[in-house]
Amino acid sequence: DFPRIRVGIGRPQVEGLSNTDEDVIVSYVLSDFTPQEEELIKPIIVTVAEAIACFLTQGMEVAMSKFN
Template identity: 45%
Template sequence: MKIVVGLGNPGRQYSATRHNIGFMVVDELAQRLGIDRWRNQKEALVAEYKGNDTILLVKPQTYMNLSGVAVGELARWYKVAVEDIIIIFDDMDLPTGRLRLRMKGGSGGHRGIESLLTHLSKDSFPRVRVGIGRPPAGWQVVDYVLSSFTAEEQPLVKSAIEKAADATESILEQGMNKAMNLHNK
């Protein structure tokens, strides 16, 4: 079994914000897999796909800073190794629309990742980082990540969501090393 987690915040007011790009990618994957049924489980929305492997698509409903609570509970419930949990999230250190895959590492100041590191007790979960760029001068980080993408950014974001879904499919089908070689450009 593999768990694919998109990080974000629950609620309509956050649905189109930069911080919710992880949810957007998971929604794209669900559409590709023909999934339209979600259930509430362990403080998350969960959808299941049965193919060669069972894949759980997960959108934590604990708010970003507590994402690890839901993911940790699901990992323990399903007895899934940390290395089999793929995390998709927004990254201000990458320009809007850019992608970077990593095998492990620290949080880089991302509170959702900090929560995962705490609740999974390991840093070896594969990551799909989706660039959202840096806040403009005078903006607070929290205001920026909770803002919507501009009209000019929309084509980049649409492409990034598709590329992140492609990269996640590559991780699932070919493993992390091959996926990094294909998608880290």
């Protein structure tokens, strides 16, 4: 066991395709960010960095309390 930080990305919204199709999901997860997604991810990266710093300095319990 080891601690980890997970960031959800949701499901692909592809017109005409099921968002439960495994190939669609794999392609979505492995694809590059769109310019719009890059803008959305910037503040999330800052939050993840803060969560890591909190975990390293204050421990997992405090980090989980602050960032979950």
